[in-house]
Amino acid sequence: MAKILKILNEEKVVLSPLYAKRIKALHDDKQKINEEKIKALGSIDIDDHGFVYFPDFKFTPTVTRDYGKVTGMYEIGVNFRRFLNESPQYTNKNSALGGAWISYLANWVPFGIAPDDYPNDLKKIWDKYHITQPGFGAMNHCAGDIEVGLKLGWKGLLEKIRYYREFNDPADTTFYDGEEELVLGIIEWVKKIASHARKLAETEENQDDMKNLIEIADMNDKLAEEPPSTMREACQFIAHFQSVDRMYFSGGALDQLDEKLRPYYERDVKSGILTDEEAVWYIASIFFNDTHYSQIAGLTPDGSRDMTSRLSFIILDAMHYIHIPVNLAIRVHDNVNKTLLRHSLEYMIEDGSGVCYSCNIGCEDGYAKNGFAPALGRMRAKVGCNWVAIPGREYPLQDVTRVNMAQALAFALDDFKQNKNYDLDDLFDRFKYHLKIMVDCILDGFDRHFEVISRNMPEIVYNLFMHGPIERGLNCAEGGVDIIDFNIDGIALATVADSFAAIEQRIVKEKKLSFDELFDVLGKNFEGSENIRLMLKNIKRLGDPDSLATAWAEKIRDEFVRLCRRNTPKHNIKILPGLFSHGDIFSYGKNLKATPNGRFAGEPISHSNEPDPGFARGLDSFSPSLKATAVAKLQAGYGNSAPLHLDIDTNMLSKNGGIDALVALIHTHNHMGGTLINMNCLSEQKLREAHENPASHPDLVVRVTGYSAFFASLSKEYRQQIIDRFLSAKQN
Numbered sequence: 131m132a133k134i135l136k137i138l139n140e141e142k143v144v145l146s147p148l149y150a151k152r153i154k155a156l157h158d159d160k161q162k163i164n165e166e167k168i169k170a171l172g173s174i175d176i177d178d179h180g181f182v183y184f185p186d187f188k189f190t191p192t193v194t195r196d197y198g199k200v201t202g203m204y205e206i207g208v209n210f211r212r213f214l215n216e217s218p219q220y221t222n223k224n225s226a227l228g229g230a231w232i233s234y235l236a237n238w239v240p241f242g243i244a245p246d247d248y249p250n251d252l253k254k255i256w257d258k259y260h261i262t263q264p265g266f267g268a269m270n271h272c273a274g275d276i277e278v279g280l281k282l283g284w285k286g287l288l289e290k291i292r293y294y295r296e297f298n299d300p301a302d303t304t305f306y307d308g309e310e311e312l313v314l315g316i317i318e319w320v321k322k323i324a325s326h327a328r329k330l331a332e333t334e335e336n337q338d339d340m341k342n343l344i345e346i347a348d349m350n351d352k353l354a355e356e357p358p359s360t361m362r363e364a365c366q367f368i369a370h371f372q373s374v375d376r377m378y379f380s381g382g383a384l385d386q387l388d389e390k391l392r393p394y395y396e397r398d399v400k401s402g403i404l405t406d407e408e409a410v411w412y413i414a415s416i417f418f419n420d421t422h423y424s425q426i427a428g429l430t431p432d433g434s435r436d437m438t439s440r441l442s443f444i445i446l447d448a449m450h451y452i453h454i455p456v457n458l459a460i461r462v463h464d465n466v467n468k469t470l471l472r473h474s475l476e477y478m479i480e481d482g483s484g485v486c487y488s489c490n491i492g493c494e495d496g497y498a499k500n501g502f503a504p505a506l507g508r509m510r511a512k513v514g515c516n517w518v519a520i521p522g523r524e525y526p527l528q529d530v531t532r533v534n535m536a537q538a539l540a541f542a543l544d545d546f547k548q549n550k551n552y553d554l555d556d557l558f559d560r561f562k563y564h565l566k567i568m569v570d571c572i573l574d575g576f577d578r579h580f581e582v583i584s585r586n587m588p589e590i591v592y593n594l595f596m597h598g599p600i601e602r603g604l605n606c607a608e609g610g611v612d613i614i615d616f617n618i619d620g621i622a623l624a625t626v627a628d629s630f631a632a633i634e635q636r637i638v639k640e641k642k643l644s645f646d647e648l649f650d651v652l653g654k655n656f657e658g659s660e661n662i663r664l665m666l667k668n669i670k671r672l673g674d675p676d677s678l679a680t681a682w683a684e685k686i687r688d689e690f691v692r693l694c695r696r697n698t699p700k701h702n703i704k705i706l707p708g709l710f711s712h713g714d715i716f717s718y719g720k721n722l723k724a725t726p727n728g729r730f731a732g733e734p735i736s737h738s739n740e741p742d743p744g745f746a747r748g749l750d751s752f753s754p755s756l757k758a759t760a761v762a763k764l765q766a767g768y769g770n771s772a773p774l775h776l777d778i779d780t781n782m783l784s785k786n787g788g789i790d791a792l793v794a795l796i797h798t799h800n801h802m803g804g805t806l807i808n809m810n811c812l813s814e815q816k817l818r819e820a821h822e823n824p825a826s827h828p829d830l831v832v833r834v835t836g837y838s839a840f841f842a843s844l845s846k847e848y849r850q851q852i853i854d855r856f857l858s859a860k861q862n
Contacts, residue, residue, distance in 0.1 A: 138438070138439070138440060138467070139440050139443070140443055140467070140469040140470070140473075141443075142443075142447055142473070143406045143407055143409075143410050143443075143444060143447045144407070145407050145410065145451065146407060148338065149407045149408070149410065149411050150451075151224075152224040152225075152411060153224075153410070153411060153414045153448075153451050153452050155224040156222065156224050156225060156414060156415065156418045156452055156454075157452050157453055157454055157829070159222060159224070159418075160418060160452075160454045161454075161828055161829055161840070163182055163183070164178070164840055164842075164843055165828070166183055167181075167183045168842075168843055170183060170185060171183070172845075173843065173844060173845035173846075173848070174839070174843045174844070175713060175834075175839075175844055175845050175847075175848045176380075176837070176839075177382060177421050177455070177457065177515070177837040177838075177839070178421045178454070178455035178837075178838065178839045178840060178843065179376055179380065179382075179420065179421065180230065180231070180372070180373075180376070180418070180419050180420035180421060181230070181231050181232055181233060181234070181376065182220045182230045182231075182232050183232070184218050184220075184232045184233070187217070187218055187232060187233060188238075189212075189213055189216055189217075189233075189238040189239075190238075191209050191212075191238055191239040191240065192205070192208060192209055192212065193240065195244070197244060197245050198240060199240050199241065199242040199243075199244070200239050200240055200241055200242075201241070201242065201243070201244055201585070201586045201587065202304065202308070202585060202586070202588075203304050203305050203307070203308030203309065203588045203590060203605075204304040204307045204308040204311065205308075206239075206241075206308060206312075206587070206588070206590055207307065207308030207309065207310070207311030207312045207315075207590060208308075208311050209235070209239050210235060210311065210312050210315055210377075210378070210590065211311045211312060211314060211315030211318070212315070213235055213238070213239070213315075213377070214315040214316060214318065214319040214374075215315060215318055215319065215322075217231075217232050217233070217319070218232055219322055219323060219326035220232065221323065221326055221327045221330060221343070221346060222418070223330065223334065223336075223339045223342060223343055224339075224342075225346075225415040225418055225419070226342070226346075226362060226365065226366075226408075226411050226412045226415040227346065227362075227365060227366045227369045227412070227415045227416070227419060228323040228324070228326070228327045228346040228347070228349070228350050228366065228369075229319075229320075229323040229350070229369060229370065229373060229419075230373060230419065231372075231373035231374070231376050231377050231420075233377070234376070234377060234379075234380060235377045235378055235379075236379060236380075241379075241587055242267075242586070242587075243267055243582065243586050243587070244582075244585075244586055247578075247581075247582035247585075247586060249266060249574075249575060249578045252264070252266070252571050252574055252575050252578070255567065255568075255571040256571065259534075259537050259538075259541070259564070259567070259568050259571075260534060260537055260718075260721050260722075261532070261533070261534070261568060261571070261572070262532070262717075262718075263530060263531055263532040263714075264531060264571070264572055264575045265527060265530050265531040265572055265575055265576055265579065265616065265617075265618070266575035266576070266578055266579045267579065267583065267586075267587070268527060268530035268531075268579070269378075269379035269381075269587060269589070270375075270378075270379050270380065270381040270382070270383070270589070270592070271383075271514065271517070271526070271527050271528045271529050271530050272383065272519055272524060272525045272526055272527070272528075272589070272592055272596075272606065273383035273384070273385065273511065273513040273514075273519045273520070273521040273522070273524075273592075274371075274375075274383070274385070274521060274522055274591075274592045274594070274595025274596055275385065275521045275522025275523070275595055275596065275597065276368060276371065276384065276385040276390050276521070276595060277385075277390055277522075278522060278594070278595045278596075278597070279367060279371060279594065279595055280357065280358055280364055280367060280368075280390065281357060282357055283353060283355075283356055283357030283358065283367070284313060284316050284317050284320065284353065284354065284367075284370070285317065285354070285355050285356065285357075286357055287313050287594055287600075288310065288313045288314065288317065290600055291306055291309050291310050291313060291600055292306075292310065294306070294600050294601055294603065295307075295310075295603075298602075298603045300603050305588075305603050305604070305605070306603065308588070308590060309590060309593060309594065309600070312374075312590055312591070312594075313594070316370065316374060317354050320350050320353055320354045320370060321350070321351065321354045323346075323350045324346075324347045324348070324349075324350035324351040324354070325347070327343045327344075327346040327347040327350065328343070328344065328347040330343050331343035331344045331347065346366075349362065349363055349366055350366065353366060353367060353370070358394070359394075360394060360397075360398055360403065360404075361391060361394035361395050361398050361404055361409060361412060362404075362408075362412055363394075364390075364391055364394045365391070365412040365413070365415065365416050368384070368416055369415070369416055369419045369420075371595070372384070372416070372419055372420040372422050373419065373420070374591055375422070375591050375592075376420055376422075378590065378591045379587075381591060381592070382420075382421070382422050382423055382457070382514070383422065383423055383513040383514055383519070383521070384422040384423055384424040384513055385424060385425075385511065385513065385521045386424070386425050386426070386428070386437070386511050386521070387413075387424035387425065387426060387445055387458075388426040388427070388437065388438075388439055388441045388442040388445055389437055389439075391441055392439050392441050395409060395440070395441045395444075406440075406444060409441070409444045410444055410447050410448045410451060411448075413444060413445050413448035413449075414448040414449075414451060414452040417448060417449065417452055417454065417456045418452060418454065421455050421456060421457045421837070421838070422457065423457040423458075423459070423512065423513040423514055423515070423837075424457070424458055424459070424511075424513060425458070425459045425460070425461055425488065425511040425512045425513060426438070426442040426445055426446070426458065426459070426460055426461075426470075427442055427460050427461050427462075427466050427467065427470060428460075428461030428463065428466075428488075428490065428508070428511070429461070429463055429465075429490065429508045430508070431505040431506075431508050431509050432505060432508075433504070433505070433508060436463070436465050436466055436467055438466065438467035438470050442467070442470055443469075443470060443473070445458065446458075446470065446473055446474060446477065446485070449477070449484065449485070450477045450480075450481060450484075453481055453829065453831065454829075454831065454840075455831055455837075455838040455839050455840060456838060457486075457515075457836075457837055457838060458484075458485045458486075459485060459486045459487070459488045459511075459512035459806075460474055460485050460486075460487055460488065461488045461490055461511070461512065462487045462488065462489050462490060462796055462797070462800050463490040463491075463800070464797070471793060471796070472789060472793065475789045475792050475793065476789065478809060478811050479780060479783070479789070479811045481831065482810060482811060482812045482816075482830060482831060482832065483809070483810050483811075483831045483832050483833045483838055484809070484833075486512070486773075486806060486807060486808045486809070486833065486836065487796050487806065487807040487809070488512035488518065488771070488805070488806055489796075489799060489800040489804050489805050489806060489807070490508070490800065491800050491801060491803060492762075492765055492767075492769075492771075492800070492803045492804050492805035493507065493510060493512075493518050493769055493771065493805050493806075494507035494508050494510070494769070495507065495769075495803075496765070496766075496767050496768050496769035496770070496803075496805070497510060497518075497768070497769030498769075499767065499768055499769070500615070500704060500706065500768055500769065502613075506520060506613075507769060509521075509523070510524070510769070512771075512806070514528055514529055514836065515529055515710075515712060515835060515836030515837050516528075516529060516708075516710045516712075516738075516770075516771040516772075516773050516806060516835065516836040517529050517617070517708075517710075517770065517771055517836075518769070518770075518771065520613065521595075522595060522596050522597050522611075523596070523597055523611055523612060523613055524611065524613040524614075524615070525589075525596075525606050525607055525610075525611050525613065525614045525615075526613075526614075526615050526616065526617055526706070527576075527579075527607075527616045527617060528617045528708075528770070529617065529619070529710065529712065530617075531572055531617065531618045531619055532619055532621050532711070532712075532714065532718065533565070533568050533569060533572065533618060533619065533620045533621065533690070534621050534622050534718050534722070534735065535565060535620050535621065535622045535623065535625075535626045535686065535690065536621075536622035536625045536626055536629075536718075536722055536725060536735050537564075537568070537722065538561050538564040538565040538568060538626075539561055539625075539626050539629060539630075539725065540722060540723050540725070541560075541564040542557055542558075542560035542561040542563070542564055543557070543649070543652070543726075545560045545563075546560055546645075547645075547649050552645045554630075554633065554634060554638055557630075557633070558630070558685075561626075561686075562689055565689065565690065565693060566693055569618065569690075569693040569694060570693075572618055573696065573698045573699060573705065574698075574699065574700075576616045576698045576703060576705075577698045577699065577700040577701050577703070579607075580607070580608065580614075580698075580701050580703060581701075583605075583607050583608075584604075584605035584607050584608040588605040588607070589605055589606050589607055592606055593605060593606055593610060596610060596611050597611065597612075598610045598611045598612065599611065614703055614704075615703065615704040615705070615706050616698070616703055616704070616705055616706070617705075617706050617707075617708055617770055618694050618705055618706075618707055618708065619707075619708040619709060619710045619711070619770075620687075620690045620694075620707065620708070620709050620766075621709070621710070621711040621714075621715075621718060621735060621736075621738065622711070622718070622735040622736055623672075623683055623686060623687065623709060623736060623738070623739045623740075623764065624671070624672045624673075624679075624683070624727075624736030624737075624739075624740065624741055624742045624745075625725055625727060625729060625735045625736045625742075626682075626686055626725075627672045627679045627680070627682040627683035627686055628669070628671050628672055628679045628682075628727035628736075628742065629725050629726040629727040630678075630679075630682040630686075630726075631669055631670075631671070631672075631677060631678035631679035631681075631682050631727075632666040632667070632669050632726045632727050632728070633648070633726050634678050634682075635669050635678055636665060636666060636669070642665065643662065643665070643666075647662070648726060651663070651724075652723065652724045652725075652726065655723075655724045655730055655731045656724060656728075656730060663728045663730075664728065666726055666727060666728040667727060667728025667729075668728075671727075671741060671742065671745045672736075672741045672742070672745060672760060673740075673741030673742075673745035673746060673756055673757060673760045674745065674746070674756075675756070675759070680760065680763075683739075683760075683764055684763070684764065687709070687739070687764050687766065690707060690709075690766075691707045691766050691767065691768075694706075694707035694766075695707065695768075706766075706768050706769060706770050707766040707767075707768055707770065708766050708770030708771065708772060709738050709739035709764070709765070709766050709772040710738045710770075710771065710772055710773065710835075711735070711736075711737050711738045711835075712835055712836075713834050713835050713848055713851060715734040715735050715736065715737055715851065716734045716847045716848075716851075718734075718735050719732060719733050719734040719735045720732050722735065727742075734851075737775065737835075737851075737855075738761075738772050738773060738835075739760075739761055739764040739765070739766075739772045740757065740760070740761055740774070740775060741756075741757055741760050743854040743855055743857070745757075754776050754778060754795065755795065757774065757776070758774050758776070758795060758798070758799045758802075758804065758807075759802065761773075761774040761799075761804060762774070762799055762802035762803050762804040763802070763803075765803050765804065765805060767803070769805075770805070771805035771806040771836075772805060772806070773805070773806040773807065773808050773835065773836060774799060774804055774806065774807045774808070775808050775809075775833075775835065775855055776795075776807060776808070776809045776810070777809075777810045777812070777852060777855040777856040778792075778809065778810065778811050778812075779812065779813065779814055779856070780811050780812065780813050781813065781814075783811060792809075806836065808833045808835060808836060809833060810832050810833055810852065810856070812830075812832075812856065814856070814857075816830065817841075817852070817853065817856055818853075820841050820842065820849075821841075821849050821850075821853055824841065824842035824849075825842065827841065827842070828840070828842050830842065832844075832852055834848060834851070834852065
């Protein structure tokens with residue numbers, strides 16, 4: 131019998147006045163909460179974390195170690211349970227979900243590495259080369275399989291812990307004891323959410339709001355004892371997870387949201403207890419609770435079909451309606467639903483920002499180059515700022531290392547100056563020498579991390595949602611999961627490539643400058659030598675297809691990748707290279723000397739593997755296309771994302787093909803091997819006004835790098851990054 135194909139409903143959900151009002155109120159409340167946080171805490175340059183600020187809250191941890199830190203599974207579990215019980219409650223009457231998180235646990239609990247486990251020998255190298263993110267001791271940056279929790283519920287997870295403690299009968303039970311303390315604390319906290327919502331209902335005069343609060347109370351009482359059985363309950367469970375995950379070292383990875391919630395959605399719709407506008411409200415409430423990273427669409431593991439469903443469209447609509455920072459990705463492939471892709475771009479143009487686009491070819495085929503089956507690459511979801519991981523099955527420690535290649539160049543120039551052997555090949559050899567020292571110390575640090583992290587700062591939250599840790603009694607960072615591979619990100623590629631190109635062009639080829647003169651102006655930070663600085667800067671730079679810099683960038687990228695493609699020396703852990711700077715270009719530039727590309731000492735370094743702003747000035751080509759080509763060409767190539775940032779003027783877009791041009795650019799970038807596209811579509815006037823006076827556009831949402839934020843919540847430095855990228859794209 132022929133299979134009957136169901137027609138997918140791709141229509142935008144139209145909200146009734148009640149749900150439109152509730153979601154608009156959530157938007158307004160999010161702004162108010164953020165304004166209070168900024169007033170008390172200052173600018174927020176990271177993800178728009180969803181904590182609700184309680185200035186009077188205090189917590190005194192239980193510290194039993196003589197070195198003054200809280201380490202180990204049991205001690206952390208005890209403190210986490212107390213923290214959950216002592217935290218004040220918050221429930222928003224306009225949300226479909228109860229509860230919130232109010233602080234990072236690390237603000238109060240002195241986590242750390244025991245003195246005997248700390249690699250002081252490696253720290254000397256970190257300090258010398260200004261490696262402030264060496265990866266050692268880092269937390270999270272993996273993703274749980276939320277389905278593990280949805281199927282079991284909190285009580286079921288508790289029973290699972292107790293079962294495997296008895297089944298494995300370990301001599302040391304602290305792993306299970308600590309996990310049990312945490313889950314008991316979560317169950318007690320969920321009951322407190324229910325009690326708080328019920329108290330709010332007692333004094334609520336609006337009948338709709340009172341009914342909602344009672345439903346929240348009943349739902350949380352049920353979830354303290356049973357797994358979720360409806361979509362609303364599943365969303366509430368996810369909100370519980372989000373809050374607990376954020377409290378513990380700012381975890382932020384969620385999952386393939388449309389697929390994990392689809393069974394609940396379809397079952398509820400079929401039974402007549404759920405409408406699409408209610409589903410939009412549930413998802414908007416998850417987004418209000420926190421900006422955890424999630425993905426929609428993409429291929430099934432066998433590659434046979436696109437996973438876009440009705441719920442994918444509902445999730446996209448929820449993001450648009452609530453219009454707050456949301457970290458949602460669409461996995462792009464050749465057969466991704468065309469309407470979903472176009473709707474996302476229509477919302478992008480209307481809202482100024484929106485989803486990011488995770489590219490399947492670069493991410494999936496690149497991962498297969500590590501020896502993994504193609505199906506595993508398709509299972510990797512975009513659930514981090516720039517990164518992808520297999521939820522529940524991979525511990526990749528993504529986005530926690532930075533190798534500032536410009537520091538290797540600075541040390542190479544110092545060696546070169548003293549040796550007086552002015553040969554460009556020798557300078558590159560010195561650069562490789564220092565780059566190897568930097569990468570080697572991170573490889574050594576990963577080995578140490580693997581040995582000591584589990585007895586110091588275990589992944590007490592993610593262990594619950596991974597396949598293996600509870601069953602084996604092993605922290606996911608020490609073999610609890612089957613796939614362990616670590617990431618190293620190189621940064622400042624354009625800074626270094628443009629510097630080598632400037633030296634080759636102005637000194638070696640044109641002989642307009644000598645090496646001694648170069649060292650002199652660099653030492654003086656170009657003071658009194660603006661003409662020389664501009665001469666060095668105004669070469670054909672990375673991004674110009676005919677530039678020396680592009681060839682240098684490929685050479686530098688290849689050397690960095692080669693150094694990273696060695697497993698760690700002691701435990702043979704696979705390393706996956708990447709090229710991603712986050713928004714840290716200012717902090718990494720502050721302790722860097724002047725560089726031969728005309729950059730002043732202390733100025734920011736370049737973004738990820740992207741050309742510097744202004745690279746296309748004077749070229750006839752459309753700069754977003756040039757930039758996209760350069761970024762795709764310079765990927766590390768092993769499945770980790772090096773994002774393309776596109777900041778497009780809406781007026782310019784209308785002259786260059788509009789949405790059709792963006793669709794073509796996304797697919798072309800995918801086929802060229804690109805991995806991730808982050809996009810803003812804004813008007814110059816609005817962006818300038820918001821930069822000069824953030825209060826003039828308080829609800830302007832922008833994508834900073836892989837994450838989104840209210841523009842007004844960012845520091846002036848972080849706002850300047852977006853301004854520079856935007857104006858650069860307009861200058862030709």
